[in-house]
Amino acid sequence: MAAAFAAVGGKWKLTLVYWLAHGETHFAGLRRRAAPISAKVLAEQLRELQADGLVERVETGPVPAPVVYRLTDYGMTALPVVESVRVWGGDHLRRSDAPQGDPAAGCVDEVA
Amino acid sequence: MAAAFAAVGGKWKLTLVYWLAHGETHFAGLRRRAAPISAKVLAEQLRELQADGLVERVETGPVPAPVVYRLTDYGMTALPVVESVRVWGGDHLRRSDAPQGDPAAGCVDEVA
Numbered sequence: 041m042a043a044a045f046a047a048v049g050g051k052w053k054l055t056l057v058y059w060l061a062h063g064e065t066h067f068a069g070l071r072r073r074a075a076p077i078s079a080k081v082l083a084e085q086l087r088e089l090q091a092d093g094l095v096e097r098v099e100t101g102p103v104p105a106p107v108v109y110r111l112t113d114y115g116m117t118a119l120p121v122v123e124s125v126r127v128w129g130g131d132h133l134r135r136s137d138a139p140q141g142d143p144a145a146g147c148v149d150e151v152a
Numbered sequence: 153m154a155a156a157f158a159a160v161g162g163k164w165k166l167t168l169v170y171w172l173a174h175g176e177t178h179f180a181g182l183r184r185r186a187a188p189i190s191a192k193v194l195a196e197q198l199r200e201l202q203a204d205g206l207v208e209r210v211e212t213g214p215v216p217a218p219v220v221y222r223l224t225d226y227g228m229t230a231l232p233v234v235e236s237v238r239v240w241g242g243d244h245l246r247r248s249d250a251p252q253g254d255p256a257a258g259c260v261d262e263v264a
Contacts, residue, residue, distance in 0.1 A: 044241030052155045055167045059157075092244070118239070124236040129156030135226075150235070151241070 047092050048118055051075055052085045057115060060095065071092050081092040094118060159204050160230055164189055164197045169227060170234050172207065177220040206230060 049053055052074060059073045071082050086109060089095035094115035098108050164186060171185045171244055183194050198221060201207035206227035210220050 044238055044245055045170075047241055048237060049161070049164075049166060049241075052161075054161060056156075092248070110213045121236045121240045124233045125160060126156055128233045129159055129161075132159045133156055136204070 047094075048121055052081065052088060053124050054125055056082075056085060056089065057094065057111065057118055058126060060109060060111045061116070061119055061122070065110060066106060067109070070109065091116070159206075160233060165192065165201060166234050168197060168201065169206065169223065169230055171239060172221060172223045173231055173234070174251055177222055178218060179221070182221065191231070201227070227231075 048057070055074045056070060059070055064070055064073055067079075070086075071077060071079060074082065077085075085094060086097070090097055091111060091118075095109055096112050098110065100106055100108060130138065160169070165241065167186045168182060171182055176182055178186055179191075179198075182198075183189060183191060186194065189197075198207060202209055205224060205229070208223055208224050210222065212218055212220060
């Protein structure tokens with residue numbers, strides 16, 4: 041069971057698949073988007089995503105041509121999962137940010 | 153964005169929410185289900201799930217009465233997310249286990 045969650049488990053992998061799907065293709069860009077990820081962890085996560093067939097690493101020419109990362113067709117099958125986690129996580133953040141008993145949260149004007 | 157993925161990010165949290173939803177309520181049982189999780193990591197993950205309001209820790213009586221863990225109503229709102237990850241992850245495992253070009257995988261008998 042844990043194994044079934046491992047391939048996209050971890051906030052980094054979901055975050056990386058999300059940004060790859062939204063046009064971010066470079067290591068530096070991914071690192072900025074997923075801050076505060078370290079370069080070491082980002083490289084590891086990208087390697088694991090490649091090993092799992094979700095991401096491919098493309099050399100665009102001889103060094104120093106940039107290397108780009110992109111989702112494979114198979115990686116795109118994970119997007120509905122990413123979306124379900126993102127939507128729930130976004131609601132969760134808003135819930136966490138709203139203080140318990142915040143008067144503005146339940147404010148009702150002129151209940152007739 | 154990474155923050156939105158953090159609350160259920162990590163294979164352990166999803167796995168723990170899954171087993172709590174399936175009637176596993178004790179620390180030892182959760183540890184067995186989520187093997188090879190360490191007791192230290194399990195305790196940390198349960199504390200974070202409690203802090204996030206997804207899980208509650210219930211003392212069923214004075215020590216040595218067992219402590220049980222259960223999903224809160226709010227924790228149950230994460231179940232569709234858990235399910236989407238579980239289904240995708242299960243397909244992913246089957247894909248990884250099937251050797252590329254495995255003749256059995258595409259076996260068709262008597263195509264008329």
